[in-house]
Amino acid sequence: MKDQADSYVTDDGRTIGPTVMEMKNITLRFGGVEAIKDISFDIREGEIRAIIGPNGAGKSSMLNVISGFYVPQEGEVWYKGAQRPPMKPYQVAQQGIARTFQNIALFEGMSVLDNVMTGRLTQMKSGLLAQSLWKGKAEREEVENREIAEKVIDFLEIQAIRKTPVARLPYGLKKRVELARALAAEPTILLLDEPMAGMNVEEKEDMSRFILDVNDEFGTTIALIEHDMGVVMDLSDRVVVMDYGRKIGDGSPHDVRNNQEVIDAYLGVAHE
Numbered sequence: 001m002k003d004q005a006d007s008y009v010t011d012d013g014r015t016i017g018p019t020v021m022e023m024k025n026i027t028l029r030f031g032g033v034e035a036i037k038d039i040s041f042d043i044r045e046g047e048i049r050a051i052i053g054p055n056g057a058g059k060s061s062m063l064n065v066i067s068g069f070y071v072p073q074e075g076e077v078w079y080k081g082a083q084r085p086p087m088k089p090y091q092v093a094q095q096g097i098a099r100t101f102q103n104i105a106l107f108e109g110m111s112v113l114d115n116v117m118t119g120r121l122t123q124m125k126s127g128l129l130a131q132s133l134w135k136g137k138a139e140r141e142e143v144e145n146r147e148i149a150e151k152v153i154d155f156l157e158i159q160a161i162r163k164t165p166v167a168r169l170p171y172g173l174k175k176r177v178e179l180a181r182a183l184a185a186e187p188t189i190l191l192l193d194e195p196m197a198g199m200n201v202e203e204k205e206d207m208s209r210f211i212l213d214v215n216d217e218f219g220t221t222i223a224l225i226e227h228d229m230g231v232v233m234d235l236s237d238r239v240v241v242m243d244y245g246r247k248i249g250d251g252s253p254h255d256v257r258n259n260q261e262v263i264d265a266y267l268g269v270a271h272e
């Protein structure tokens with residue numbers, strides 16, 4: 001195992017840096033249900049980190065702890081070398097953590113461009129008052145936000161549909177627009193909740209390519225939940241495996257694929 005302070009270069013030439021986020025002994029309960037039981041793991045700068053496990057294992061709950069949507073009853077979240085105090089999801093977003101959702105959460109009546117622009121909201125510096133007092137500054141910010149949104153739209157190859165209302169798009173493209181909106185926030189860590197769910201083979205190939213390109217081109221750290229094992233094994237640098245709220249495996253795709261407890265709990269049985 002690499003030392004956490006070290007950087008190293010992967011076989012495919014990407015640089016993985018030191019730890020950017022650390023979950024320490026996280027426990028999360030909903031009433032009597034323990035969704036997460038004393039789980040620790042880290043995420044390193046520039047890596048693609050997957051969280052896998054059977055239905056109800058606690059994966060979404062864990063993503064929601066990272067994004068600040070849930071505050072665990074026990075444990076600590078460390079980000080960029082400091083313990084993160086309990087904070088609201090928008091504050092977590094302002095710190096550079098963006099996400100996509102399992103069920104698409106876009107504004108269906110708005111155009112692709114306008115949806116992507118909403119990804120800039122958490123990064124906007126001038127509030128309403130400042131906007132009315134210093135019009136020039138607000139306008140400059142608007143232009144800058146627009147440039148970033150357009151850059152992301154070009155990068156994800158959705159220029160042709162930038163004016164199209166999202167409601168008219170096929171499912172696979174909606175997923176790509178969601179990715180674009182999250183990327184428009186220029187996140188340090190991008191959280192993807194089942195990015196391949198409901199996609200056909202071609203759409204999955206496209207999405208896999210874009211995830212790799214985002215990671216490679218912008219150096220964005222990515223944490224994702226995914227049920228498609230082919231995708232997980234292909235994309236990820238390291239994988240956390242959860243089962244009934246516990247961590248039962250953590251390591252390279254090769255390590256977890258050969259971990260007997262993981263095979264028994266998840267890989268050996270039918271899953272989505």
Ligand SMILES: Nc1ncnc2c1ncn2[C@@H]1O[C@H](COP(=O)(O)OP(=O)(O)OP(=O)(O)O)[C@@H](O)[C@H]1O
Nearest residue numbers: 030033034035053054055056057058059060061062
């Ligand atoms: N808001 C909630 N209130 C009560 N129980 C919850 C809540 N969210 C999750 N749970 C419970 O916590 C456990 C973990 O759920 P979670 O959705 O995190 O699992 P998951 O691994 O993401 O599952 P899936 O793959 O089906 O999305 C389950 O038993 C679930 O019923």
